[in-house]
Amino acid sequence: MRNPQLTKNGELQHLLTIDGLPREILTAILDTAAPFTEVAEREVKKLPLLRGKSVFNLFFENSTRTRTTFEIAAKRLSADVINLNINTSSTSKGETLLDTVDNLSAMQADMFVVRHAASGAPFLIAQHLAAMGLEHIHVINAGDGRHAHPTQGLLDMYTIRHYKRNFNDLVVAIVGDVLHSRVARSQIHALTTLGVPEVRVIGPKTLLPSEVEKLGVRVFHDMREGLKDVDVVMMLRLQNERMKGALLPSPQEFFKSYGLTADKLQCAKPDAIVMHPGPMNRGVEIDSAVADGPHAVILPQVTFGIAVRMAVMSMLAGA
Amino acid sequence: MKIHIKNGRLIDPAGGIDAQKDVFIAAGRIVAVGSAPEGFAANRIIDATGLVVCPGLVDLSARLREPGFEYKATLESEMAAAAGGGVTSLACPPDTDPPLDEPGLVEMLKHRARHPGFAHVYPVGALTIGLAGARLTEMAELHEAGCIAFGQAHAPIVDTQVLQRALQYAATFNFPVWLQAQDPFLGKDGVAHDGEVATRLGLPGIPASAETIAIATILQLARDTGVRIHLTRISSAASLEMIIAARLSGIAATCDVSINHLHLSDADIAYFNPHAHLVPPLRAGSDREALRRGLAEGAINALCSDHTPVDDDAKQVPFGEAEPGATGLELLLPLTLKWAGEMQLPLGTALARITCDAARVLGIPAGTLAVGAAADVCLFDPHGSFEVTRESLKSQGKNTPYLGLTLPGRVRCTLIDGHVAFEGGR
């Protein structure tokens, strides 16, 4: 079965997940992103690549932050950007996901940026477009359920390469709620594909998915042990609704065991970098002293994120 | 109507027959096998050269979608699918709308299904009213109306005391109880087997223990109550081991498996294929292997289609939101043959699981071509093939993970009570 995000020639048709993408494509995206970072320093922060194209931000789940970064990226490429927050409009009137897609396709959309609470929703859209003969419309997954958030994974890889140059001698730890995290899954696939020899996940058993080691990671439940000699610490956001109930007793106890403090960070290499996909829960998964400290590269991640999204949009539009 | 089926390879697992033998039918019954009874003058001769002549198939689970879900399927469309698939007797689960919890509903269904060329329909009545798991149904009345067993379809009884009483009450009248083992809490938001695939795809998982824990409870209560228990659609190796162990300790539990779990695993979800969203979920490859062996050895009593037609609208949504189930009546024979071929089983052994063995679980005198039995017969070409497409499926449900595949075996003719219910397939 052909990977639905690749064309017959093996080029990127949609960006739906990092899982299964060849290393060459990941590297090409990172390489292409580099010249886009420079655009932000110009007088006119705009390139004409997507002039006349319509990018629809299809957010079935609210996320002002992610939507904004895609909006900036598309606008810097001179695209027309249309934002739709759909949880408040059509679906409550009984219109299905694919009805919405059909309607927007009829408005001459060129690209859909999709955020959805259900894992696999962007695949459904891509498969539907193919069935309707609308292959010229590209789909970018901006986060689906617990499944994938590929542009976040890629911008994290861009950040790591920016600070560490290479992937092939790194130890990287991903810490926190891996179970519910699409970001963690995209990070794991990207890191293993790019050749990072040791990827670790650290968290309590309630927040690690079953058989996660089969994705190519080492599992740690003790944070200090897991952080020993790592080059990169990737913290995950702990959603509010996970902090009570049966997954965790309290945010305080989570912070005590798995919150990143300057003290725990001492276990990592002296030049380790600390990353976070945002928005941060200070005092829950990360201490302010670390978030604002010299190891943190959290704000550069945001900046690189725009360049990476510009690169992905340009590569898809030119495919 | 007198029919002479000649030159076929007769396989009747119930009688241990696999030989070149003719079959003679009169007044809806088998009147002779081998040579014609004296004075037999056939109105019709069916040439079965190159075909296997076997008992009509007995399917332990086929949803006909009536009443309540006529937009998914109708009795007419699904009866055509059954005949086209060689199925002549089928049990239907109680999860209609409303559920089969009142004698009137069962009588209506039986009445609608009483039609020449339609398969024999054996409703499984609801064990509790509305399948809600709180109050018992009038089982004796329902039995009189035609229910052959009682069950809960996919709605587990949450309150174990209610379950215990339901089993006690059914045991009182020696009614069989068919249960789908599913812990009501473990994996209740899950949509796929809790393993590597679900982890990779970010799908909430259903652990195998959700099934084994429920099986432990059911088997314990079966021992206490003495009820005749049948476990439907088991999905894991561990479940099968528990059932085998229970039999050794004297609990006469039976069980079945679906054609989907016999051939597929969670890896077949691939890129969120909604047709692979099933209840119970497709499990690991090792589970599938254990089920295939268990069915071959007879530890699993029967194979069923678990036929569940679902409309396109309910499948054209993200995987987890898709309505579970797959169409199957027309795939029961091809997938049995595929399994038999892969396991190198004698055809007779394989066919037993969808004829006489299934009939034994149902408690009906079907699944045999013995003289005197109802003339429910399936003629199929073992070297033919069936290409699974939206067009080739007679069922209104086009939802199956096998869509696009070519499967072995082709039904050529189906007789129900001596009526030609289906003919063709060339």
Place this chain on the structure above:
Amino acid sequence: MQLPDAEGLCAALAERLRPGLHPDTALVGIHTGGVWVAERLHAALGLKTALGRLDVSFYRDDFSRSGLHPQLKSSDIPFEVEERPIVIVDDVLYTGRTIRAAMNEIFDYGRPARIDLAVLIDRGGRELPVCPRWTGEILQVEPGKNLQLERGEGNKLTLRLIDA
């Protein structure tokens, strides 16, 4: 076809530029050949403003047809564009579309005082109203051929004619 010596042409082009230069003039080479020529000119003319480099891929008018080039380079304009005289430098001038893209890109950095164009070879075949102020040599190249500048051993520049 006898091709001229690229190094000699660079030296000659530099001498043609010299009288027209302003103290603030900045050279901007277009990747990849134009940058090599601009480096030669920059050194020969002893300009004090650092050399600019453009990769015009983001501004090309054939993006929707052929997509992004796989090996993108960053554009680098290490000076203030506002009110500055700028000379765009390229190796071979053909349709003029690259120069259009380069001018568009420069304007995204600011409003220059003026823009001039210096090319090593003008091979004709213009599709846009573009005319160089300084030219190394005018060459007639038949359509279907590509004239390419290459950098070999010891960074020596040579011209080569290849089939398109």
